[in-house]
Amino acid sequence: MGWFKRSPWILHYNATSCNGCDIELIASLTPLYDLERFGIINTGNPKHADILAVTGSVNEKSTQVVRNLYDQMPNPKVVVAVGICATSGCVFQDCYNVQGGVDKVLPVDVYIPGCAARPEAIIDGVMKACEILEEKYAQRKKSGKLAES
Amino acid sequence: MNALIFLIVFPLAVSFLALVPPLSLAVRKGVGVCVNIVLCAVPIYLLVANLDQGPAYFHLESTIIDIGMLIVELFIAGYLIYISFTSKRYLTALLVIVQSVIMVSFEFTSGHGMQIEHSLFVDKFSIIMALIVGIIGSAICLYAIGYLPEYHEHYREVKDRRRYFAFLMYLFLAAMFGIVFSNNLMWLYFFWEITTVCSFLLIGYRDDEPSRESAFRALNMNLVGGVVFAIGLVNLYSSSGIMELDKLLQTDKGMVLLPAVCLAFAGLVKSAQFPFSSWLTGAMVAPTPVSALLHSSTMVKAGVYLILRVAPVMENTAAAKMLTLIGGVSFLVTALIAISQSNAKKVLAYSTISNLGLIVACAGVNTAAAVWSAILLIIFHAVAKSLLFLCVGIVEYKLDSRDIEDMDYLIMRLPKLTAVMMTGMAGMFLAPFGMIISKFITLRAFVESNPAMAIILAYGSAATIFFWTKWMGKIMSIRHGVAEVVEHRVSRWEWITLGILAVATVVVCLAFPFFSFHVINPYLLEVFGKTPVVDAFNVMMVFIIMVGLLIILPLGLLFYAFVDKNYKRVGIYLGGGNIDNITFEGAMASTQPIALKNYYLEKYFGEERLFNVGVFVSLTLMIIMFGVAVI
Amino acid sequence: MNELYALIKSLSVPERMLAFVILAPLAGGLLSGIDRKLSARLQGRYGPPVLQPFYDVMKLLRKERIIVNKFQDFPIVLFLLFTIFSGALFFAGADLLLTIFGLALAGTFFVLGGFCVSSPYSHLGAEREIIQTVAYEPMVILMAVGMYQVTGSFRVGTIAHHHAPLILYLPGVFAGFLYILTIKFRKSPFDLSMSHHAHQEIVRGITTEFSGPALALIEITHWYEVMLLLGMVYLFFAFNPWLAVVMALATYLFEIFIDMNYARFKWQLTFMSAWLFTAVAGVSNIIVLSLMR
Numbered sequence A: 001m002g003w004f005k006r007s008p009w010i011l012h013y014n015a016t017s018c019n020g021c022d023i024e025l026i027a028s029l030t031p032l033y034d035l036e037r038f039g040i041i042n043t044g045n046p047k048h049a050d051i052l053a054v055t056g057s058v059n060e061k062s063t064q065v066v067r068n069l070y071d072q073m074p075n076p077k078v079v080v081a082v083g084i085c086a087t088s089g090c091v092f093q094d095c096y097n098v099q100g101g102v103d104k105v106l107p108v109d110v111y112i113p114g115c116a117a118r119p120e121a122i123i124d125g126v127m128k129a130c131e132i133l134e135e136k137y138a139q140r141k142k143s144g145k146l147a148e149s
Numbered sequence B: 001m002n003a004l005i006f007l008i009v010f011p012l013a014v015s016f017l018a019l020v021p022p023l024s025l026a027v028r029k030g031v032g033v034c035v036n037i038v039l040c041a042v043p044i045y046l047l048v049a050n051l052d053q054g055p056a057y058f059h060l061e062s063t064i065i066d067i068g069m070l071i072v073e074l075f076i077a078g079y080l081i082y083i084s085f086t087s088k089r090y091l092t093a094l095l096v097i098v099q100s101v102i103m104v105s106f107e108f109t110s111g112h113g114m115q116i117e118h119s120l121f122v123d124k125f126s127i128i129m130a131l132i133v134g135i136i137g138s139a140i141c142l143y144a145i146g147y148l149p150e151y152h153e154h155y156r157e158v159k160d161r162r163r164y165f166a167f168l169m170y171l172f173l174a175a176m177f178g179i180v181f182s183n184n185l186m187w188l189y190f191f192w193e194i195t196t197v198c199s200f201l202l203i204g205y206r207d208d209e210p211s212r213e214s215a216f217r218a219l220n221m222n223l224v225g226g227v228v229f230a231i232g233l234v235n236l237y238s239s240s241g242i243m244e245l246d247k248l249l250q251t252d253k254g255m256v257l258l259p260a261v262c263l264a265f266a267g268l269v270k271s272a273q274f275p276f277s278s279w280l281t282g283a284m285v286a287p288t289p290v291s292a293l294l295h296s297s298t299m300v301k302a303g304v305y306l307i308l309r310v311a312p313v314m315e316n317t318a319a320a321k322m323l324t325l326i327g328g329v330s331f332l333v334t335a336l337i338a339i340s341q342s343n344a345k346k347v348l349a350y351s352t353i354s355n356l357g358l359i360v361a362c363a364g365v366n367t368a369a370a371v372w373s374a375i376l377l378i379i380f381h382a383v384a385k386s387l388l389f390l391c392v393g394i395v396e397y398k399l400d401s402r403d404i405e406d407m408d409y410l411i412m413r414l415p416k417l418t419a420v421m422m423t424g425m426a427g428m429f430l431a432p433f434g435m436i437i438s439k440f441i442t443l444r445a446f447v448e449s450n451p452a453m454a455i456i457l458a459y460g461s462a463a464t465i466f467f468w469t470k471w472m473g474k475i476m477s478i479r480h481g482v483a484e485v486v487e488h489r490v491s492r493w494e495w496i497t498l499g500i501l502a503v504a505t506v507v508v509c510l511a512f513p514f515f516s517f518h519v520i521n522p523y524l525l526e527v528f529g530k531t532p533v534v535d536a537f538n539v540m541m542v543f544i545i546m547v548g549l550l551i552i553l554p555l556g557l558l559f560y561a562f563v564d565k566n567y568k569r570v571g572i573y574l575g576g577g578n579i580d581n582i583t584f585e586g587a588m589a590s591t592q593p594i595a596l597k598n599y600y601l602e603k604y605f606g607e608e609r610l611f612n613v614g615v616f617v618s619l620t621l622m623i624i625m626f627g628v629a630v631i
Numbered sequence C: 001m002n003e004l005y006a007l008i009k010s011l012s013v014p015e016r017m018l019a020f021v022i023l024a025p026l027a028g029g030l031l032s033g034i035d036r037k038l039s040a041r042l043q044g045r046y047g048p049p050v051l052q053p054f055y056d057v058m059k060l061l062r063k064e065r066i067i068v069n070k071f072q073d074f075p076i077v078l079f080l081l082f083t084i085f086s087g088a089l090f091f092a093g094a095d096l097l098l099t100i101f102g103l104a105l106a107g108t109f110f111v112l113g114g115f116c117v118s119s120p121y122s123h124l125g126a127e128r129e130i131i132q133t134v135a136y137e138p139m140v141i142l143m144a145v146g147m148y149q150v151t152g153s154f155r156v157g158t159i160a161h162h163h164a165p166l167i168l169y170l171p172g173v174f175a176g177f178l179y180i181l182t183i184k185f186r187k188s189p190f191d192l193s194m195s196h197h198a199h200q201e202i203v204r205g206i207t208t209e210f211s212g213p214a215l216a217l218i219e220i221t222h223w224y225e226v227m228l229l230l231g232m233v234y235l236f237f238a239f240n241p242w243l244a245v246v247m248a249l250a251t252y253l254f255e256i257f258i259d260m261n262y263a264r265f266k267w268q269l270t271f272m273s274a275w276l277f278t279a280v281a282g283v284s285n286i287i288v289l290s291l292m293r
C-alpha cells in the first residue's frame, strides 16, 4: 500500500550551509507550500526520521555528526542533499576544511540542485525520495532483512 | 493466654541471653535463627487459634508484676536522669522527674485500691499487630546479623556493642508485644515507655554528637508524650475509676474524652505526626535495622495503634475532627517535603510520616470503612517500608552514599537488590499493590464522611507519585556498556530477609481478601457492628491486575533478555555529537560526560519552607483538640 | 438517542470491553487526523489527509527496530496494555477510581520507559512528564469525588445512568477537568514532556529514544487515552447521550483551539496554575456540594 510515501518524516541537518537552503527548507513547511499535506513532518530526531535532508557541504567538524545522525536512523532511510553545496561542495569544495558534497560521507539518494534550492524543487526532491524509500523497503522485505538489522 | 505471656517473656529472656558473654558467635547466630523462627510462628499460631473467635480477655494476678514494673520504671528513670545530667541535658531530666513524680504519687495514692479485672487481652487487631511485630521484627533481626559486622567495618570509630544492640532489639520486641496485648492501661504505659527508651538508646548507638543530639530530641519529644499519657491515666482514674482499655471504650463518652485525647496525643508523638515530626527524621542516624524496625514498621505503628484504639471514644466530637486534620496536614505536608529530599533515608522517613498521617486521619474519621483502610495501611506499609529501608541500608555501603543522586544505573551495579527495591517501591505507590489499594479504600471512606480529607488525599497522592517515580526512574536507568557489579558482598542473612519481605509484599496483596474477611471484618463487626461493603468486582479486577503483572513482568523480561533478537542497537541521541554512550563532543572539541539529575523543586517544596508551616498549623489544631476536650 | 442507548445496553460486559479495544483506536486515530487537518486549516494550510495518523502508525510499524537498551520497549508495551485495560474497565461500567488508578499505573510505566534509556532528552521529558502527572492527578481524583457526591456511586455504569445532569452540579469540576484535559491531551500550552508539533527545546522529549514500532505503540496508546478521557467528559452530560457525544466532540475541538492559540508554558507555570485552578474550581465546587447535602 505504500505507507512510506504517505508519511515520510524528515530530519534536517545543517552541515555548513549558509542558511539559504535551510530557510527554503523551512519555507516549504509554511502555508504557501505546506509540505505536511503529503504527510511530511520535520522531526528533530534521527530516530523518528525516514529522510535525512542535509544542507551545505560537509567539513571536518560535521563529518562525524552526519555519520552519527545517519547511523541513528532506522531503516529504510534515504539521504537528500539539498542545494548545490550539499551536492558537490560547489565553490567551497577547494576550501582547506571542506570534504565536498554529502556523498563523500553518506550514500546520497537524491540531489536537489539550486543555490538556494527552491521550495518547489525541494518538494519535488522529497517526493522522489519517497519513491526510493518504498523501493528500499521492498528490497528489505524481499531479502528477508526485516527480521534482523 | 499462655501464648501472649510467652510472646512478651520470651523475647525478654532472649534479650538478656544476648548479654551473656561466654556464648560464641556461631552459637549466638544459631540461637538467633531459632528464636526468630519461634517469634514468627507464635503469632501465626495465635491467628489460627483465634480465627473464629471473638476477643478474649485474661485475668492475671498482678500485684507482684505491678511492683516489679514500678521498680523497673524507677530504675529507668534514674538511669535517664543520670545520663541527661552527664551530657548536660536538663530538659530531659526535668521531663523524667515530672513523669516519675506523677506515676509514683499515683501509684501510692490510688495504686492499692485499683482493681484490674483483665490485664491482658487479644483480639483480631492485636493479632495483626503481633504478626507484623513477629514476622517483620524477626526478619529484621536476621538482617542485623549480616548487617552489623559490615557496619562496624565501615565505621571503625564506632564502638562495637553488638550484644547491647541485640539486647535492645529483643527488649523492644518484648515491649511491642506488651503494648498490643495489654488491656491494663498501666501496663500499656509501662511498655510504651520501654519502647521510648529502646528507641533513644538505639538512635544513640553510634555515640557521636549528631546521633546523641537526635537521640535526645527523640527522647524529649516522646517523654512529653509520656507525661501527657501519664496525666491522661491519672485523670481517667480519678474521674471514672477505670484503668482498662475495654472499660474505657464502654463508658460514657463525655466523661473520658480528656483521657482519650491525652492518649491520642501520646500516639501522635510516637507516630511522629506534626508538630513532632522532627524526631523521626533525626532518628535516621541510627543503624538501618533500627530505622526499619522501630521507625517505620513497628514502634511508630504503636502510636497509630493506640489512636485507633481510643478513637471510638472521641467519635463525632470536635476533637476527632482535629485529629483527622492533624493527620491530614501531616500526610500532605510531609509528602510534599519528600519531593525535595535527595537523601534516601530521609525520603523514606518523610513518606513514613505521611502514611502514618493518613492512618491517623482514618482513625479520626472512625467509620467502619475508614478503620478498615487504616488497618490495611498499617499492614501494607509495614512490609513495604521495612523492605525499602533494608535495601537502602545495603546500597549505602555498596555505594558509600545514601544520596539518591548517586544511585544512577543501580540496576546495573546491584541488579538483584534493585529488583527487590523496586518491588518495595511498587508496594508503596503502584496500582495493584497494597498501599494504593488502601488509598483507594481510604478515599471512599473519606468521601462519605469528610470531603475536605478527600481533597487533601487527592493532592497528597499526587505528591507521592512524584517522589517515588523519580526515584524509581533513577535506579532503573540503564546505559549501554558495563558497570561494575558490587553485589557479591551482600551477606546471606541480608538476602534471606530481603527475600522474605519481598515475597511478603506481594503475598499480602494477594492475601488481602482473606485478611479482610477473616481478620479485619470480625474486628470491625465488634467495634462498629457492621463491615464496609466491598465491591467484589473491584477486588476481582485488582486481583487480575496483580496476577497479570506477576505473569507478564517475568515473562516480558525473559522475552526481552533472551528471545528478542530483532533489533539494532544504536547510541542515545546527543545531537549527533556522540563520542560513546556516556560522553559527547562539546565546544572546542572537548569531551563532555553526560550527567542526569532529578528535579527536587527545592524552591517550592523545600524542607525549611514547609516544615514550619506544618508545625504551626498542627500545633493550632492540637491546641483546639485539647481545648474542646477540657471544656 | 434511544437506539444508541439500547445498543449500548444490549451489550454484555465483555462485549463492551471488546468494543472499546477495537473501536477506540479507530475513533481516536480519526479524531487525531481531524485534529491535524483542522490545525492546518487554522494556520491557513491545506493539511494532511484525515487518515494521516493511520498512515504514520502503519509506516512506523514497518520500520526497523532500533534501541539503546534491550528492555526499553517493555515499559511501553505495559503502558499500552494498562491503558487499554483501564479504558476497557471504564467502558464496561466498572469503578471510576479503579480506572483512574489504572491509568496512573500506565502513565508510570511510560515515565519509567523514558527514564530507563538514560538519554538526556528523554530523561528531561520523563521528569516533565512526572510534573505533568502531579499537576493533573488531583483534579482527576476530585472529578471522581465530585461525581460520587452527586450520584452516590463510583461506578461508571451508575454515574452514566444518573437521571439528573451532572454538569449542573459540577460546573467547577468540569472547568477544572477541561483545564487538565489540555495536559492529558498533550496540547499546547502544556505539551512539555513531548509534543505533537515539530520543534521542541528537548527534541521529542520522553519519546526521543523510541522509534519505529515502539513509537507506533505510544501513538496508539494516546488514541486509547483520548477516547477514555472523552468518555469521562461524556459522563458530565450523560443524562442525554446525544448531547453528551456532541459535548465530548466539542471539548476536543475546544482543546484544538487552545492548542493553536497558546505558546508553551514553562513547567513552573503549568504546575502551579494547574494546582491553583484545581483548588479554585474543583475544590470549591466540592465544598459547595458537601454543604448542600
Ligand code: SF4
Residues within 6 Å of the ligand: A016, A017, A018, A019, A020, A021, A022, A055, A056, A082, A083, A084, A085, A086, A090, A114, A115, A116, A117
Ligand atoms: S547551496 Fe547556496 S544557499 Fe544553499 S547552502 Fe550552499 S551557498 Fe547557501
